[in-house]
Amino acid sequence: MSTVRVEMGGSRWRVREHRREALFQLLGAFIVLFAMTTLTVLLAKILLDGYARLGWDFFNQFASRRPETAGIKAALVGSAYLIVLTAAIAVPIGLGAAIYLEEFAKRNWLTRLIEINITNLAGVPSVIYGLLGLQVFVRALQMDRSLIAGACTMALLALPVIITASREGLRTVPRSLRDGSLALGATQWQTVRYTVLPVAMPSVLTGIILSLSRVVGETAPLLVVGAFVYIASLPTSLTSSFTVLPVQIYEWVSRPQVGFQQNAAAGIIVLLALLLTLNAVAIVMRNRFQKRMPI
Numbered sequence: 001m002s003t004v005r006v007e008m009g010g011s012r013w014r015v016r017e018h019r020r021e022a023l024f025q026l027l028g029a030f031i032v033l034f035a036m037t038t039l040t041v042l043l044a045k046i047l048l049d050g051y052a053r054l055g056w057d058f059f060n061q062f063a064s065r066r067p068e069t070a071g072i073k074a075a076l077v078g079s080a081y082l083i084v085l086t087a088a089i090a091v092p093i094g095l096g097a098a099i100y101l102e103e104f105a106k107r108n109w110l111t112r113l114i115e116i117n118i119t120n121l122a123g124v125p126s127v128i129y130g131l132l133g134l135q136v137f138v139r140a141l142q143m144d145r146s147l148i149a150g151a152c153t154m155a156l157l158a159l160p161v162i163i164t165a166s167r168e169g170l171r172t173v174p175r176s177l178r179d180g181s182l183a184l185g186a187t188q189w190q191t192v193r194y195t196v197l198p199v200a201m202p203s204v205l206t207g208i209i210l211s212l213s214r215v216v217g218e219t220a221p222l223l224v225v226g227a228f229v230y231i232a233s234l235p236t237s238l239t240s241s242f243t244v245l246p247v248q249i250y251e252w253v254s255r256p257q258v259g260f261q262q263n264a265a266a267g268i269i270v271l272l273a274l275l276l277t278l279n280a281v282a283i284v285m286r287n288r289f290q291k292r293m294p295i
Contacts, residue, residue: 050265058266062232067259072267074231075248081235082244085151086158086215091208094162102170103192122160129157130224138225145226148238153225158211165207169200202286209282213275219246245271
């Protein structure tokens with residue numbers, strides 16, 4: 001009799017668990033559907049509002065107080081310059097720091113402290129980096145509100161993500177590859193250079209490109225550092241004034257005229273296309289390196 005009761009109690013418990021699991025799956029599906037529907041509606045509205053403004057004139061004209069003649073030439077070129085300079089500063093430093101921490105640094109309290117700080121810096125709000133860049137690069141180092149000051153600030157923003165992603169990529173390399181290389185007489189640096197890095201490169205490149213994608217879409221740090229919302233010239237040197245696509249979109253969104261709202265929608269389309277292109281490049285490069293290194 002007691003055995004029957006135990007079996008009945010167990011079956012009831014399983015029924016309740018199945019109901020809870022089904023309810024949880026239904027709730028998760030509803031949340032995903034709601035998020036996707038909202039995103040689809042927003043994208044559809046942006047496409048409908050901004051599609052008509054996309055054209056050669058929009059890409060080849062500078063900002064203007066007249067919405068029908070305003071374009072994104074300065075902002076697009078400024079974004080390109082900024083992303084190249086940021087990558088030139090952040091990638092060597094970030095990758096070098098990751099290699100040192102993962103392959104050469106001793107495991108002690110100082111290393112653990114550095115690792116904790118890097119992890120925490122990855123979650124710091126971007127405007128804090130803008131304030132840091134304003135104080136250090138613009139004022140202390142007297143770079144003024146220039147392109148190089150903006151690039152240095154955005155490099156600080158990208159560094160924690162690049163270091164973390166690069167270290168994760170290095171950790172995926174089997175220890176046996178390192179031991180085999182060292183056993184054959186290679187130095188530790190030769191092992192890292194010719195054995196570890198090629199295998200870890202897919203994950204490293206993915207992290208780098210995704211961090212640069214974040215840089216492309218940031219507005220708050222650049223507004224603090226001094227990116228201009230209205231500029232009618234292209235940067236000619238590292239000390240030139242500049243603007244970027246997110247800042248230009250922000251300036252247009254803040255205006256009440258319908259024409260500027262359409263310009264903002266068109267700018268958002270261009271920015272989304274740029275972000276999707278960077279993510280696609282990351283996927284293609286990762287797949288290509290994975291084919292070369294089947295490990």
